[in-house]
Amino acid sequence: MIDMDVVTLSRLQFAATAMYHFLFVPLTLGLSFLMAIMESVYVMTGREIWRRMTLFWGTCFGINFAMGVATGVVMEFQFGMNWSYYSHYVGDIFGAPLALEGLMAFFLEASFIGLFFFGWDRMSKVGHLVVTWLVAFGANFSALWILIANGWMQHPVGAVFNPDTMRMEVTDFMAVIFNPVAQAKFVHTVSAGYVTGAMFVMAVSSWYLLRGRHQEFAKRSMAVAASFGLAAALSVVVLGDESGYVTTENQKMKIAGMEAMWHTEPAPAAINVIAFPNMEKQENSFAISIPYLLGIIGTRSLTTELPGIVNLVDSAHGKIRDGITAYSALQKIRANPADAEARAVFDEKWPNLGYGLLVKQIRTDIENATPEDIAKAANSTIPNVPVLFWSFRVMVGLGLYFIAFFAAAFWLASRHQLGEKRWTLWVALFSLPLPWVAIESGWLLAEYGRQPWAIEGVLPTFYAASGLTLWDLVISLAIFLILYSVLAVIEVFLMLKAIKKGPLDHNPFETAPAGADVLPKPATAAPKL
Amino acid sequence: MHDIVPIDYETLRLIWWLLLGVLLIGFAVMDGFDLGIGALLPFVAKTDEERRIVINVVGPVWEGNQVWLILGGGAIFAAFPLLYAVSFSGLYLAMMVILIALIVRPVGFKYRSKIGDPGWRSKWDMVLCFAGVVPSLILGVAVGNVLLGLPFEFDDTLRTFYRGNFFQLLTPFALVAGLVSLSMLIMHGAALLTWKTSGPIADRARTYGRWAALAAIVLFALAGVWVAYGIGGHVLTSVIDPNGPSNPLGKTATVTTGAWLSNYKTYPWMMAAPILGFAGAVLALVGFTVRKPALTFITSGVAIFGIISTAGVSLFPFLLPSSISPNAGLTLWDASSSKLTLWVMLLSTAFFLPIILLYTAFVYRVMRGKVTSDSMGKNPNAY
Incomplete structure (x- = not known):
């Protein structure tokens, strides 16, 4: 029997380390492009201030990036460490995008990040600019591959179960890569990162303006961040809606949970703006x-029904019974690999094998499951509705706020009125943590909302864990808790110190004669921001 | 669907076994000197200025080098999922210790020189030294334990059960293997320091490098004798179909002392691995002594290649033997991914790896030359 305490602690550890890692990732995604844009302006116009902007935001980027690297290694290893049955069961599909992430993204990003910091005086202007763009692309490619992997967990396509190897095996890689869930999630997630980068630049620059420091630097930075942020905020909501739409196709339980819709309603369904879901009743x-709205958003039609939670639980009963049949057939195949009859049964019923495995948390001999066991297992497919409901609303509310925020910033920037009203600067400063709140809510919705599944419909989370001891988990959790807390304090301390110090007021590389930085190069016809 | 793969399963598995070796050796050669230099930091550099020089030798490149380890982990996951599942969960606390080092190392490089306070800096220097010594040692101890076999078994759903704990990993043989790893990586780090620095740092690195090379030679020989006479190797006792499905429960195996050396009789060309291991380390020792830094660095890389290959070919066809259930040991024939996954991953690797090598070479070319106080002075980003 699987030790449920070990499972719970393993889940806690994975959730905590992943959420911690994702404090640093979005800023890397966003700042890398902002730096690349700023450096492009520097190369096109030759104005020294744009290089100083690149250098300063690069310093903040570096402090953040080190933590991203440090906490990212943990993620790569934890699948094997804490989720070894998962690694065996779906490694044939899930491992490939992780390896590709290394081949295509991490090497690119990590090899050129060194040149970004150390190559300023060793490379031509254009050469260094290319390096900066490669770092930005590397960071974003890695998001692409990890979201292909994650998208497969939400919507497992292009794979079948092989009874001879006791695992899922890939049949169609193109389906895995072009998984619509993965594509929508990718753009949604990187756009959220761009919003974070833009908000960081807005908030820090506002602080300089409030203090009356580095005015030129801050206003230019804000102008870039406002336009970049507006585009990103629009994209994050549009693609979020797209992934919401995709979710209704694939994860009906998740959308029913996040909308607290217990019973199927006549189409088009009403949307609950505010609700207090009661899990027991x-x-x-x-x-x-609001009547009709959910049906229209969720299905983009007036006639398609969205199933409610209770109705989905009802339909899970049949899937569980099919899963048990598949499991019994699988046992016959294991006893006698030549049993053609069992193979025929298995071929028909295997897609619901995962539902059969849900019963394993109640009894090991699932072939003997009683109707009560099946009902219990079916009930376990309900995610935590209140958490989903409210994390979704936090995310969407903040997403709409970001559009308004960046639209206003863009408007002020285009009229050269940034910083004229001090209260706008305070708003920007205090908005700093909001992208992180929105992003972590989004991940909570995506991952906690997928429970009880590690792989939707295929592999229950509890069944995927390693057979570790309680002590293993207590020790590793304690290590992460202590290490990550100490590093968080140090990181924030160094970031604040770098911000207080501010951008350099001189040219550190002395490549151009003094005073050259105020004169634009006459030969360039590039647009100026 | 699998018909689209133009190579047979056996060849693909063999190629991936070789590629796994390439990636692990790539990690040891590239990130190995970062680890070795971390371990040497407090010893070869005394003043803050000297320490900054040493850190800035690896400063621009360590991030890229560490990706070899990440990719190694990812490739094991993709190509040999059972190997990834069994080893990473079985060695749970050992992996945690390595993770501590890998978490504090990037932060150490980046944060150490952000503040001038000597107490702050010397603490981070200790952290960087720890982060160099510990993974070098533990990864070697892990390889030693692989040769001894790990205490794991499967149930018939291929769920892993590991019957051991962290302290049982620290056997005398495994510790010798750990010291082989540590000494070879220190040798390698010292070799790079003699190349990229000058003056007292290079002099000290030369001294430590010589001792490390000597230690690597002696310990590698000791481990060899131990493998021949002291520990059991695993031998297949049933025919295994190299084109069969990946299920390690379909074969039988037995344990015989000295059996890890039997491959060298069957395939005499495999002797090239230990020969390169010894020859590389001896030439590195000579290189340190006659002050030929480039030669020292290249030959110490050859030594690493030879030593890791020796462990790999001795185990062949095993990847991870089981000490409590020899039949459950993982081999490259029964623990791999499906044919299609191996094929797609091979195509991707064949495409991306040459590009990676090209731009890595470019980065090193841009950063060529010795690191000195002057070269660091101008760059506000220097560590």
């Missing part, structure tokens, strides 16, 4: 809803 204690 399987109803909402209180709700304010």
Whole structure:
């Protein structure tokens, strides 16, 4: 029998280390492009201030990047360490995007990051600019591959179960790579990173303006961040809607959970703006809803029904019974690999094998499951509705706020009125943590909302864990807790110190004669920001 | 669907076994000197200025080098999922210790010189030294334990059960293997320092490098004798179909003392691996003594190639033998991914690896030359 305490702690550890890692990733994604844009302006116009901007935001980028690298290695190893049955069961599909992430993205990003910092005085202007862009692309490619991997967990396509090797095996790589869930999630996630980078630049620059320091530097940085942020904020919401739409196709339970929709309603369904879902009674204690809206957003039609939670649980009963049949056939195949009859049964029923495995948390001999066991297993397919409901609303609310925020910033920037009203600067400064809140809510929704599945419909989370001891988990959790807390303090301390110190007020490389930085090069006809 | 793969399963598995070797050797050669230099930091550099020079030798390149380890992990996951599942979960706490080092190392490089306070800097120097010594040692101890076999077994759903704990990994043989690894990586780090620095740092590196090379030679020989007379090697006792499905429960195996050397009788060309290991280390020792830094660095790389290959070919066709259930040991024939995955990953690797090598070479070319106080002075980004 699987030790459920070990499973719980393994989940806690994975969630904590992943969420911690993702504090640093979005800033890397966003700042890398902002740096590349700023350096492009420097190369096109020759104005020294744009290089100083690149250098200063590069310093912040570096402090953040080190933590991203440090916490990222952990993620790569934890699948094998804590989720060894998962690694065996789906490694044939899931391992490939991780390896490709290394081949295509990490090497690119990590090889050129050294030149970004150390190559300023060893390379031509254009050469260094190319390096900066390669770093930005490397960072974003890595997001692409990890989201292909994650997209497969949400919507496992292009693979079948092989009874001879006791695992899922890939049949169609193109389906895995062009998984619509993965593509929508990729753009949604990197756009969220761009919003974070833009907000970081806005907030820090606002602080300089509030203090009356580095005015030129801050206003230019804000102008870039405002336009970049506006585009990103629009993209994050549009693609978020796209991934919401895709979710309704593939993860009906997740959307029913995040909308707290317990029962199927006649199409088009109403949307609950506010609700207090009650998990035990399987109803909402209180709700304010708008008629028709959910059905229209979720299905983009007036006639398609969205199934409610209770109805989905009902349909899980049949899937669980099919899964048990598949499991029994699998045991016959293991006893006698030549059993053609069992193979025929298995070929028909295997897609629901995962539902059969849900019963394993109740009893090991799942072939003897009683109707009560099956009902219990079916009930376990309900995710934590209140958490989903509210994390979704936090994310969407903040997403809409970011559009308004960056639209206003863009408007002020285009009228050269940035910083004229001090209260706008305070708003920008205090908006700094909001992208992180939105992003972590989004991940909570995506991953906690997928429970009880590690791979939707294929592999229950509890079944995927390693057979570690409780002590293993206590020790590793304690190590992460201590190490990550200490490093968080140091990181914030160094970041604040770098920000207080501010951008350089001189040219460190002395490549151009003094005073050259104020004169634009006459030969360049590039547009000026 | 699998018909689209133009190579047979056996060849693909063999290629991936070789590629796994390439990636692990790539890690040891490239990131190995970063680890070795970290381990040597407090010893070869006394003043803050000297320490900054040593750190800036690896400063521009360590991030790229570390990706060899990440890619190694990813490639094991993709090509040999069971190997990844069994070893990473079985060696759980050992992996945690390595992770501590890998978490503090990037931060150490980046944060150490952000603040001038000597107490702050010397603490980070200790951290960097720890982060160099510990992975070098533990990865070697892990390889030693692979040769001894890990105490794991499967149930019939291929779920892993590991019947050991962290302290049981620290056997005398495994510790010797750990010291082989540590001494060879220190040798390698010292070799790079003699190349990229000058004056007292290079002099000290030369001294430590000589001792490390000598230690690597002696310990590698000791481990060899131990493998021949002291520990059991695994031998297949049933025919295994190299084109069969990946299920390690379909074969039988037995344990015989000295059996890890039987491959050298069957395939005499495999002797090239230990010969290169010894020859490389001896030439590195000579290189340190006659002050030929480039030669020293290249030959110490050859030594690493030879020593790691020796472990790999001795185990062939095993990847990870089981000490408590020899039949469950993982071989390259019964623990790999599906044919299609191996094929797609081979295509990707064949495409990307040459590009990676090209731009890595470009980065090193841009950063060529010795690191001195002057070369660091101008760059506000220097560590």
